[in-house]
Amino acid sequence: MSTGAAQRHPEVWRRHSPRETVVRWLWIAAVAFVSAWSVSALDIEWIFFKDAHVQAADLAGRMWPPRWSYAPTIIAPLIETIHIATLGTAIAVIFSIPLAFLSARNTTANGFTWAVGRGILVASRSVNTVIWGLLFVAIFGPGPIAGIAAVAARSVGFLAKLVAEAIEEADRGPIEAIESTGASTGQVYLIGILPQVMPVLIGTTVYRWDINVRESSVLGFVGAGGIGLHLYASINQFAWQQVLVVLLAILAVVIASEAVSAWIRGRIS
Amino acid sequence: MSAAHPSAWRPPPFFGTRGRQNLVLLAAIAYLVWSVSTLDIDAKRALAGFGRAADLFIRMIPPDFGRWELLLRGMTESLQMAFAATLAGVVLSIPLGIAAAKNLAPRPVYLAARGLIVVGRTFHEVIIAIFFVKLFGFGPVAGLLTLALSSTIFLAKMLAEDIENVRVGPIEAVRATGAGFLQVVVYSVVPQVLTRSVGTAIYRLDANVRHSTVVGIVGAGGIGQTLSASFSRYDYDFAAAILLGIIALVALGEWFSDWVRRRLR
Amino acid sequence: MALAREHAPPAGGARPLLAVEALTKTYPGGARALDGVSFTVARPEVIAVIGTSGAGKSTLIRCINRLVEPTSGRVFLGETDIVSLAPGELRRARRRIGMIFQEFNLVDRLTVMENLLSGRLGSVGFFASWLRRYPPRDVANAFAMLERVGLAGLHDSRADALSGGQRQRVGIGRALMQNPDLLLVDEPTASLDPKTARQIMRLIGALAQERATPALVNIHDVALAQGFADRVIGLKAGALVFDGPSAALTPEVLTSIYGAEDWSRTIRKADEDEAGA
Missing domain, CATH: 1.10.3720.10 (MetI-like)
Incomplete structure (x- = not known):
């Protein structure tokens, strides 16, 4: 009886069809690529960030x-x-x-x-x-x-x-x-x-x-x-x-x- | 028959009674007089402006696209700032948004997060930008941080509202199956807010493209900086080219954002 | 109920009040809504236009004042061929045609008085209508009209504050403020309950008679049509299939208009209504 049921019904279920999956991954890849390009091209000097909190605190102190x-x-x-x-x-x-x-x-x-x-x-x-x-x-x-x-x-x-x-x-x-x-x-x-x-x-x-x-x-x-x-x-x-x-x-x-x-x-x- | 009927009629006043209507009208006129007089407007200079507008217009035509490399670099920088800031905003807004959702966060955390959002939303991007310029120097990094900060605050506010509007039924249903906290979030909260949040993020990307054109006014990079420089050099035909470039960029951004959000539904 | 029968037909040789000649309308996409419809109206009478949904009733009356442009054919209002008019002349001709709608089509955010006076827009300029400065005679007529349609005292109410029956009374008043030579009435009762529907039909009939104005009424309720109209025009798939006195509406005629159905109850109901009214 149970083997019969398994034969009539698929045992694998995926939320997205293969095509949907590809499209989703393409979107994710595009977002990742654009983000990487944007961040890298801006030439961010990460060194600045190391003492940013000190500088910000200093500024806040001078305001008060x-x-x-x-x-x-x-x-x-x-x-x-x-x-x-x-x-x-x-x-x-x-x-x-x-x-x-x-x-x-x-x-x-x-x-x-x-x-x-x-x-x-x-x-x-x-x-x-x-x-x-x-x-x-x-x-x-x-x-x-x-x-x-x-x-x-x-x-x-x-x-x-x-x-x-x-x-x-x-x-x-x-x-x-x-x-x-x-x-x-x-x-x-x-x-x-x-x-x-x-x-x-x-x-x-x-x-x-x-x-x-x-x-x-x-x-x-x-x-x-x-x-x-x-x-x-x-x-x-x-x-x-x-x-x-x-x-x-x-x-x-x-x-x-x-x-x-x-x-x-x-x-x- | 018509002799028995009144032959005059005025529409009922918009503000309740006729007295109140006149009062509002009087107040409006008084305001106009007061505001115009305190602005110490120099009528002669204002009138001269119209002549100068024509002069300016003539100097803007034809727009000078000769320095297109400079224009392109500025626009690319604006776009990069917008993309990177949206990305940072999306990541940072998730914890802030959850903290600002009344139904998820403990009360002190909620109040602190809401306070941050109220204060952050008040200040114009240009004001935020000038502080980042003071901290990190001129250039696109200050612009990026400005847009990232305002995006975080905007997206967190929208996310918090979406979370607060989540229907309780599905949460109870998933909890009733014996699921843990994270499972509850993934199976009942996320599906309810995801589509809207992606739509908001795309909208914010569009808004960031707009704002990226202006933070350059105080030296925070992007096409705005190029524009500001060309204005201060009275380089009006190049400024006209930049303005046209900005209009094209913003219109394109709006079209893209509308297109993606239509597809999301 | 033959209200207008005592009116003599117009003097020999004169144009009829309304003449529709071979009116045809083909919508873009090829749907033919009207197919060579012709009829004349020689005296002030209430004419019901009946037919199934999509038979072309609404297109017919909208082609008469050209809210819908007819594809071919002619419409004479007295001596004027409406189909051939240029836009400015068309506006002048429309002032002579009052129209009443199924959904009342009042401007919701304006007062009853402003809605009534909008029937006079053709006679005042743009700035006068902006400042709501209408001639005293129009204002007095509007107050009289309000009393006649049973809404005395409601002149300063906003249109969206009224009930359906009251809104339709304003709609009727607006059309009559034009002092029209012809009334076009599009399903006046379809959005109303049966009792209000009868009151509204009675009001339209009485006003048409008082003012000796012919009225062309689209209506899908056969019993109401029989009860209140002098004459009935039947449309089927855009073509005119019946034109005669309402008393001549037999089951055979109804079958030719609507298709086979047991009509005895519909017709008997109309007779009973007549006795009750």
């Missing part, structure tokens, strides 16, 4: 205690940092709405306008805020205007991409109903589509604002205003006790803005 007398000096730059994030986000919202309609497949005019919209999206999103800052400092000179422009330039693509996706997923029914009233194309977008994507627009805006506060904290490194300038200056003067004060201030502002953003987004949905 924080020089609280520096705090009043950085209040204005901190507020400027938040202003840069807020105004930059606000400008980005205004431009992102037409850009979103331009780059959504169902609302763009034709293939060419769609490609233009997508091109702007990719360019805006691929270039980091700080690099945008570099560019705008060359245009507007150092200061918060360059920072605002940088934040807006990076955020417009971020917002427009998510809103365009929402437009593409908008319910066809109401759009059809508004079309059937004889409304113009602009009215169909305004009454039929915009209310549908409003929650996405508000949610992403608040979320992006919170990211932008964090981004604005380093715009000063390239001269685009905000607290980053003071951090950079303090580091270059080796004023480590000042650096700690600035870091604590950034920590507080970023965590507070994250909390505000989470609270607002929680209330929307």
Whole structure:
């Protein structure tokens, strides 16, 4: 009886078919190869790592205690940092709405306008805020205007991409109903589509604002205003006790803005 | 019939009452005035900027790909930093992620791990990079360590959340068969978090490619350093070539990441 | 129930209110949804369009206001050939055609009033509609309409806060705010419970009669069609197989539309409903 069962059923079971196994090993080999190439090509001097913990401890020691007398000096730059994030986000919202309609497949005019919209999206999103800052400092000179422009330039693509996706997923029914009233194309977008994507627009805006506060904290490194300038200056003067004060201030502002953003987004949905 | 009906109607205010609506509007205008006035914006300089933008644009065209070797070296370095940092991040995030999972770690360990994650996430990569530059000198090692640190923290946070969301049923079922702790982890926790974690890691690789282009601003290697140098030399046609290279690299990274994550599902 | 029968046919020689001539629609991929459908509507009456799912009911009414582009054929609304209109002219023609949908198709996040007034979009400019500045007459008409469809006082409610029957009443109000020459109604009751369905059909019939507006109603419930329509058009596989008064719907006719089935209970039910209504 038992021998009969063994003959009818296979005694070997493998989780993956031979082909799956090969594919898995190929992936693993590719990852291993790329990792080895990356690490070796970077010419890492492992000697540095031997006393890294000593150096880090030394740095931490020089930071303590924080020089609280520096705090009043950085209040204005901190507020400027938040202003840069807020105004930059606000400008980005205004431009992102037409850009979103331009780059959504169902609302763009034709293939060419769609490609233009997508091109702007990719360019805006691929270039980091700080690099945008570099560019705008060359245009507007150092200061918060360059920072605002940088934040807006990076955020417009971020917002427009998510809103365009929402437009593409908008319910066809109401759009059809508004079309059937004889409304113009602009009215169909305004009454039929915009209310549908409003929650996405508000949610992403608040979320992006919170990211932008964090981004604005380093715009000063390239001269685009905000607290980053003071951090950079303090580091270059080796004023480590000042650096700690600035870091604590950034920590507080970023965590507070994250909390505000989470609270607002929680209330929307 | 229509005479009996009101002929005026306003949509109900977005913020509850009309008074509150006006208050919000007033606050927004007040904020705008306050922020713009404190930013001491020089209107003349801002307007001059538009002329300079046109000038800059003209100097950027055509982009100068003549020094393509320099461009390629910078981009390769950025990619290598991104790959190595993702690898380090994946390895290091496993213990940190387990430590930050409420349902696995003892409370003091959990609190310490969460604290580290909150503080680490707050600071922008560029800030972290400048410290590593101070410790290890200029070059890609500082960039690599920056990205590795922020990847570790990001991946650990995601892993911890995935572990916390694991369903308890399968764990109990495997434990009921008499399996040991490691067997329980391998047979019930790992299968539930593995696919998501691989997806997160691929996403982070994409994010690291983006971030690797910026840490060079403070001298931490990669294409960002090349870009920063070309800007400070007013070498704008080369900068334009670098920007196009970055856009291509990041777009490619995003496409690859989307492609792999689609296949994982 | 022959509501519109007392209306005299239009004066001799004039165009009918609606004339559909050899309307054909072939979807990309070759599926033929409409196959040479022709009929005319000479007086304000409620016309039920019946047929199985996929028989082309929905395509038919969407081809009339060109939410779906017909492949060939002509549609005359009075003197206007809708099929030949350029986009701007088509928008003007659509203002004369009110449409009511199965899924109501209200804009959920807008108020009832905004949904009603969206029926007037054709008569106001873009910025007026942005700022919600509608002419006082339209606003007063909208309040009157709200009362007529039984929703007085709900003008500031958001559309997604209403029940299914209430939402369809808003949908009906929106279509009638256009003061249309023709109502296109796509499965108005398919998303509603049987009692609400009857109330909604009764409302559509009453409003069509009050305003002397012909209504073309897609409906898959034969009993409802018989109970509330003056005339029935039967579609099978995209072709018109029946066009006559609803009283002429015999088991043989139903078999020709839907295929063989025991129809006696369906028809008797319709008779009972009629007695009860």
